[in-house]
Amino acid sequence: MDVLADAIEQAFTDAGEIPLGFLFASVKNIGNSEVMVNNVPLAPGDAKSYPFVGKPYTAKSFDPMDSTLHIMYII
Template sequence: MDLLAQILEEDAEQDGELPAGFLFASIKNTGDAQAVVNGVALEPGEAKAYPFVGKGYQAISYELGESELRILYIV
């Protein structure tokens, strides 16, 4: 494991997942349609965060449908 955390930012263009072991994540639906993150609907304009809890998270999947997501996470 690296000594320093790495910040990664992306505009998701296809379905995917946050990798197992991430320490923090913020996801915003920047599109015009509903997306699904971790099995829960994320409406246009809504955001959700997975705050630092002292250990890494399990992988979190996301499905764009007809929408777009802006994702920031720390590993």
């Protein structure tokens, strides 16, 4: 593992996952329809985060479906 954290930030229109081992993540639905994040629906305009808790997270799946997700995570 590197000494410095690496922040990744981008918009997604295809399904994917926040990778195993991330330390913090922020997810916002910037589209016009509901999305799925970690198998939980997220309404348009809503956001959620996975705060730093002192140890890495397991991978979290997401599916923008017909919308767009803005995701920033730190590994």
